[in-house]
Amino acid sequence: LFCVVAADETIFHWVQVTDKLSADKEATIHRVHFYINGLVRHLECIRDALSKLDFSSFHLDNPFDQVILAMESELSRVLGYVINERDPKFDAVYIASTFLHKKLRLTLPHRVASLASRWLALKSSDWYEQNIPDILPEPADPNVTSKFNTDDDLDFFVAASLEVAPHNSPFDLEIQTYISLPASTEDNTDDNPELFWIQNAGKFPLLSRVALDILAIPAGSSAPERVFSIGSAATMGKGNRLAGHNLERKILSLRNTEYLSDLDD
Numbered sequence: 001l002f003c004v005v006a007a008d009e010t011i012f013h014w015v016q017v018t019d020k021l022s023a024d025k026e027a028t029i030h031r032v033h034f035y036i037n038g039l040v041r042h043l044e045c046i047r048d049a050l051s052k053l054d055f056s057s058f059h060l061d062n063p064f065d066q067v068i069l070a071m072e073s074e075l076s077r078v079l080g081y082v083i084n085e086r087d088p089k090f091d092a093v094y095i096a097s098t099f100l101h102k103k104l105r106l107t108l109p110h111r112v113a114s115l116a117s118r119w120l121a122l123k124s125s126d127w128y129e130q131n132i133p134d135i136l137p138e139p140a141d142p143n144v145t146s147k148f149n150t151d152d153d154l155d156f157f158v159a160a161s162l163e164v165a166p167h168n169s170p171f172d173l174e175i176q177t178y179i180s181l182p183a184s185t186e187d188n189t190d191d192n193p194e195l196f197w198i199q200n201a202g203k204f205p206l207l208s209r210v211a212l213d214i215l216a217i218p219a220g221s222s223a224p225e226r227v228f229s230i231g232s233a234a235t236m237g238k239g240n241r242l243a244g245h246n247l248e249r250k251i252l253s254l255r256n257t258e259y260l261s262d263l264d265d
Contacts, residue, residue, distance in 0.1 A: 029097045029217050031104070036082045036094075040075060047071050085115060092119045093214060100211045101193045103183045117175045124171050124210045174207040 050064040062068075076087065082094050092115070099105045099116035108116065194215050201208040 029093070029215060032082060032094045032097070037107075043071060043075060085112065092116070093217060096120050096123075097193075097214050097217070100197070100215060102181060102196060105179075106183055113179075117179075120207070120210055120214075121169070121171050121175070123214075124206060127213070128206075128209065171206045174204045178204060178207060 047068050051062070051068055053062055053064060055062055076084070082091065084090060085092070085095070095108060095112055095116040096119050098108060099113055099120070105113060194212065197204070197208040197211040197215070204211075
């Protein structure tokens, strides 16, 4: 009975997730982390309940041990890129887009929200200013510098987690102002983050620019798909840059490989 109820509730949560992310004409990427995180928490509750079942009176080991191990493995393999910043395939765009929603940003733990804001600062510099060294924090350990690679978001998260002196750039000041805003206002943009950033572009000229490019990304897109995605009207017809910039670098780095052997250096 427990398994039937658990399966039924899991299906309900999954349907809710897919329904919320299937809109065609509005931004939904900001919902991905929020709903996937809720689904994962639900599955973790099931896992914990299974692990607490006691079969000792039957002189048996817990028959669900393999199920528990499989759940943990699959959660990490399938959803780790959304919810776990330490996952090798972690895609920071999902926490960043959640951070750009006035209400949903409050669901992010402080540590994750801080990583999201730093990632936004990195992308703003990378996409629009081409001045990365002024944005990236200096690593406390000299050995970290030799390993740091701005093409790799995971390296950025390692550096962002170190103790650094405050850096109040214009972009940082806009982030601080945005964080100080109440979650709910009377501007009728609570459920539409794109509209919020369009209406507040004058107040947040730097942050709104990167926000609108990110929110134009299809929720279920892969990195190659994002290269060719079409930005919303708010982005002035520009395709978003999220994966295109880094993917272009990686393609160029493969010019001497068997895949692009005919290209000259």
